[in-house]
Amino acid sequence: MLELQNIKWHPEGGPQVLNGIDITIPDNKLVVITGPNGSGKTTTAKIIAGIEKPDDGRIILDGEDITDKDVTERAKLGISFAFQQPVRFKGLSVRDILTLAYDHKPDEKELGTVLQKVGLCAADYLDRELNSNLSGGEMKRIEIATVLARHTKVTVFDEPEAGIDLWSFSSLIDVFTDMKKSLNGTLVIISHQERILSIADEIIVVDGGRVARQGSSEQIMADLLTRRPGCENCDATECVR
Numbered sequence: 073m074l075e076l077q078n079i080k081w082h083p084e085g086g087p088q089v090l091n092g093i094d095i096t097i098p099d100n101k102l103v104v105i106t107g108p109n110g111s112g113k114t115t116t117a118k119i120i121a122g123i124e125k126p127d128d129g130r131i132i133l134d135g136e137d138i139t140d141k142d143v144t145e146r147a148k149l150g151i152s153f154a155f156q157q158p159v160r161f162k163g164l165s166v167r168d169i170l171t172l173a174y175d176h177k178p179d180e181k182e183l184g185t186v187l188q189k190v191g192l193c194a195a196d197y198l199d200r201e202l203n204s205n206l207s208g209g210e211m212k213r214i215e216i217a218t219v220l221a222r223h224t225k226v227t228v229f230d231e232p233e234a235g236i237d238l239w240s241f242s243s244l245i246d247v248f249t250d251m252k253k254s255l256n257g258t259l260v261i262i263s264h265q266e267r268i269l270s271i272a273d274e275i276i277v278v279d280g281g282r283v284a285r286q287g288s289s290e291q292i293m294a295d296l297l298t299r300r301p302g303c304e305n306c307d308a309t310e311c312v313r
């Protein structure tokens with residue numbers, strides 16, 4: 073279980089961005105963090121991965137305080153972060169990046185199976201270079217394949233839908249739905265997309281650097297489709313926000 077307790081953060085010389093984030097992320101669940109633009113979702117993800125250090129508050133993984141651990145130490149503990157725009161590594165092939173992700177030398181069958189899970193054919197992709205010839209959707213799938221190969225405890229995806237066409241988006245949803253069936257760790261997805269929200273076990277709504285709501289997908293979806301975050305206690309008949 074991953075807990076964020078009263079996390080506060082502001083950039084140097086900038087305004088307060090996180091104002092006391094309290095989140096509990098249970099094991100083996102697909103958790104989606106959503107909320108308005110600029111509400112602090114990516115910053116929260118960076119705090120989980122250790123890319124940013126909180127000014128205040130604690131991060132607890134399976135009972136261990138990991139607040140002071142850096143990105144590398146957290147990666148060793150099984151926390152990984154998939155960027156909004158996957159990083160392209162010129163000179164490395166898909167085979168190289170997947171092989172690096174495993175904790176042993178994978179055979180051809182393993183490599184083929186993991187690519188198949190993300191809808192890519194090994195014969196077409198294993199020896200392709202991770203350069204700009206790969207589309208955004210292909211890069212996203214390869215990145216997800218590396219996450220599957222890594223078997224991490226907590227994986228955070230920042231807006232996996234970003235830059236993806238509708239067709240690829242549909243198959244990405246299938247990939248996440250499949251991953252959910254055999255979850256061996258926790259998936260945290262930051263997203264604005266209704267279809268991703270609808271496959272979540274839990275949804276966390278962040279607004280103004282705080283958690284506005286956390287609950288099951290059914291509980292939160294109904295509310296989100298009718299009200300903006302932060303409007304829960306408002307009785308106005310006309311919305312002015």
Ligand SMILES: Nc1ncnc2c1ncn2[C@@H]1O[C@H](COP(=O)(O)OP(=O)(O)OP(=O)(O)O)[C@@H](O)[C@H]1O
Pocket residue numbers: 083084086089107108109110111112113114115116
């Ligand atoms: N290093 C930084 N320096 C200055 N401001 C920052 C920095 N990092 C984040 N912010 C600001 O903090 C706020 C929250 O940013 P964040 O990226 O966490 O939002 P978000 O909820 O992920 O938004 P979006 O939905 O648009 O991706 C924004 O106003 C952003 O400009």
